Amino acid sequence: MRYLPLTPSDRQAMLAKVGAKTIDDLFADVPEAARLDGPIRDLPPHASEMAVERHMSRLAAKNQTAGDGPFFLGCGAYKHHVPATVDHIIQRGEFLTAYTPYQPEIAQGTLQMLFEFQTQVARLFGVDVANASMYDGSTACWEAITMARRVTKRAKAILSGGLHPHYVSVANTMAKFTGDHLVTATPTLTAEPDTADLIGQIDDDTSCVVVQYPDILGRIGDLSDLADACHAKKALLIAVVTEPVALGAIKSPGEMGADIVVGEGQSIGVGLQFGGPYLGLFGCSQKLVRQMPGRLCGETTDSEGKRGFVLTLSTREQHIRREKATSNICTNSGLCALAFSIHMTLLGEAGLRKLAAANHARACQAAERLSKVPGVELVSDAFFNEFTVKLSQEARPVVRALADRGVLAGVSLGRLFPEAAELANGLVVAVTETVTDEDIEALATGLQEALA
Known part of the structure; x- marks a missing residue:
């Protein structure tokens, strides 16, 4: 049973108070193209709990999580080890x-x-x-x-x-x-x-x-x-x-x-x-x-x-x-x-400085390795654990190609700034303490093959 605390007269009184004739008037700021004109298409009207669980599990299995392989995504959200x-x-x-x-x-x-x-x-x-x-x-x-x-x-x-x-x-x-x-x-x-x-x-x-x-x-x-x-x-x-x-x-x-x-x-x-x-x-x-x-x-x-x-x-x-x-x-x-x-508190000042140093060292290692890949140019050498490289071709297809190989290579600037054609070849790479030597080598190898 749905919980409906308001009666029709309650709703009408509230609408009159704010100067609206119908509830639809409250959504006037939402563009019509973004509004539903009926039930969500292709969504079955009902299913058993077990069927829904199986279906959602199949959808979840399509996700590639941060722990599934080499991970270099950043741009505001970072993979760190949490004790x-x-x-x-x-x-x-x-x-x-x-x-x-x-x-x-x-x-x-x-x-x-x-x-x-x-x-x-x-x-x-x-x-x-x-x-x-x-x-x-x-x-x-x-x-x-x-x-x-x-x-x-x-x-x-x-x-x-x-x-x-x-x-x-x-x-x-x-x-x-x-x-x-x-x-x-x-x-x-x-x-x-x-x-x-x-x-x-x-x-x-x-x-x-x-x-x-x-x-x-x-x-x-x-x-x-x-x-x-x-x-x-x-x-x-x-x-x-x-x-x-x-x-x-x-x-x-x-x-x-x-x-x-x-x-x-x-x-x-x-x-x-x-x-x-x-x-x-x-x-x-x-x-x-x-x-x-x-x-x-x-x-x-x-x-x-x-x-x-x-x-x-x-x-x-x-x-x-x-x-x-x-x-x-x-x-x-x-x-x-x-x-x-x-x-x-677990880190303390000394631990935070040590963690930061480990992040920077790993990022420097990755930047040095990627700079040796033909078609990869480091934009700036003043960075912490995240840096941008300019590829010899558009970054978005390269990111998709590496994702198909299980390597999440970074965030393409074309995704963040789709209207800026001059940024299309930019790739932002984040390297934290969780990245291994093997991860860096997998990224370098994948970029070399994708840019060949």
Whole structure:
């Protein structure tokens, strides 16, 4: 029996309140071509539970998972080894059922964990303060843009061509409803990021400049000059980190002057999981904290002088009046934040630096080997564990050919930027500590045969 809490008269009253005649009017913003005009075609009306299980198992068997063979996919989601301890601890009952601290007086464990998480993220990003996590990296990026608008009272955001196109897409979607003006670009297959171009675009109407670090092509640039240029025009610099393991080896964005640092925490403690759930990270300087979205957990003492934890800042619409909320999409990914914090605690500073060094060494080994393959050209030698190569032919067919051989060779730029013909030959290769010598050789051999 379906659960239908509303009567027809209830629905009519609600529609009248919002000024709609029918329920279909609520979907006016969805293009007609994207709407169903009836039941889903070719989907059987019903089947037994066992039949559905068999059918879904057959479909799942067609997937090639990250552990099935050589794996070089990256571009915002990375295959790292997650210790078994992480999964064991997050499945403890007191953690598994804890979502978010709505009742802080009975959620001291959750609050303490989030306090530790905030400390880890702030130190990793090189900023003064970090919140208690967000939905994912792309929405955290958009939240940073809207935060910059609130701080500067300006609505022009300049997005680097090196920013992940999926993050740009999310920002463009949200900007339709806020009136923000986003200046976007497409990356070029050059050794250096587009820092000089970004500096040249900053004016008195600019609220922020958004850069990815390392960028979508894997390039690492110094953000100091860009930060100075932003601050000279009273704009903010937003840095996006999709691979936090990199910060175990390279200077943090906060150290170079970034005002807001956001990112995706999946690399630490959270598996690939076919795309989610993932974990948004968000940090900023102390002077901007009142405009930061999400929640802040703070440390205090109780009436007996014992250490305790509280919600220090709660700026979601469910805590305060909607018009005063800094966000209404800043979902706290509590279990993923816990996994991140456990993995980070297991690593410690020395372990993170060692893990980062192992990633970089493997990537250098792979880049050197691939550079010897005829028809493969390394775009930049300044990278962490991800780099871009330019092939002698279009990359997408090459990626498909290698996938048929069981090698997931990387992400073709033609897939990420289908409208940019000049990027069609680009291939982004990610190499983590999970890659073996045999994997690198399989990729090199496969590319040599595919490009012959």
